[in-house]
Amino acid sequence: ELKVEQNPLFLSMQEGKNYTIYCNYSTTSDRLYWYRQDPGKSLESLFVLLSNGAVKQEGRLMASLDTKARLSTLHITAAVHDLSATYFCAVDGSGTSYGKLTFGQGTILTVHP
């Protein structure tokens, strides 16, 4: 059974600081996704990582994937209040084309002045 674990689950950051969210998963997969959820809203896709060593960047967020270590990271650079949200990683370990994703618990990020 595929398990996906994120840490930390809660992250309180000051504006301007850097931090990293970690996503570990238990079985072989080279397809990993990051989503963002704003309070009261649904999930939006942030990054799609499809191979070992993949790195994607959008603004102050950068995601990477190490399939050998079964680890993905979401790095936040110089945090701003607008980044406050819940971040989920999700792994496709199904080996099919259906896109059956297993999600982590989510990391609730709060950025304050």
Next chain:
Amino acid sequence: DVKVTQSSRYLVKRTGEKVFLECVQDMDHENMFWYRQDPGLGLRLIYFSYDVKMKEKGDIPEGYSVSREKKERFSLILESASTNQTSMYLCASSFSGLTSGANVLTFGAGSRLTVL
């Protein structure tokens, strides 16, 4: 621009009632999913469907059933609602045919169900 629509944002039902949650997507996606979201547990897959009339169990199918009679519509059914089914229910869809192999899910806004 709305792509995945869930019919009810908020529902309150009583224990033992039959509950229908409806989901419609307008992107011609083959795959559709029902997840439930609970604090600290993330999203857990209840059922998914990869074609009309096809369905497969996810990780927590007990107490739920689904129906997919048309490609664009995927319904989640709680035959006899119980209090432990109080949750946020998220519908999603995806396209199988990308050459990259990516399967990005597009989510609906969610249906918050309270069972009393």
